[in-house]
Amino acid sequence: MFTSALVSILLLASGASDAAPAADGPAPTEVAKSKPKKICKNVDLTGSRIGKRKCKTKEEWEQGESVMELGQKGAQGSISR
Numbered sequence: 001m002f003t004s005a006l007v008s009i010l011l012l013a014s015g016a017s018d019a020a021p022a023a024d025g026p027a028p029t030e031v032a033k034s035k036p037k038k039i040c041k042n043v044d045l046t047g048s049r050i051g052k053r054k055c056k057t058k059e060e061w062e063q064g065e066s067v068m069e070l071g072q073k074g075a076q077g078s079i080s081r
Helices: 002-024 058-078
Strands: 038-043 052-057
Touching (some): 052 058
């Protein structure tokens, strides 16, 4: 009888301590950060009839395009005729 009363008290005490921190902190939906939107494009691969789908953020696509432009300009300048 004494042990069942002791178990009941411990369960009530543990339940009360679990509820208190949840009320103090912000809800999980408020803490979650928004992920940047991804843009998916089909990319043609050399030597294959099947393309590959790549998904990147807008900033990643722009960065990749600027690197490609720099590479093309560098290749054009290095060709001697």
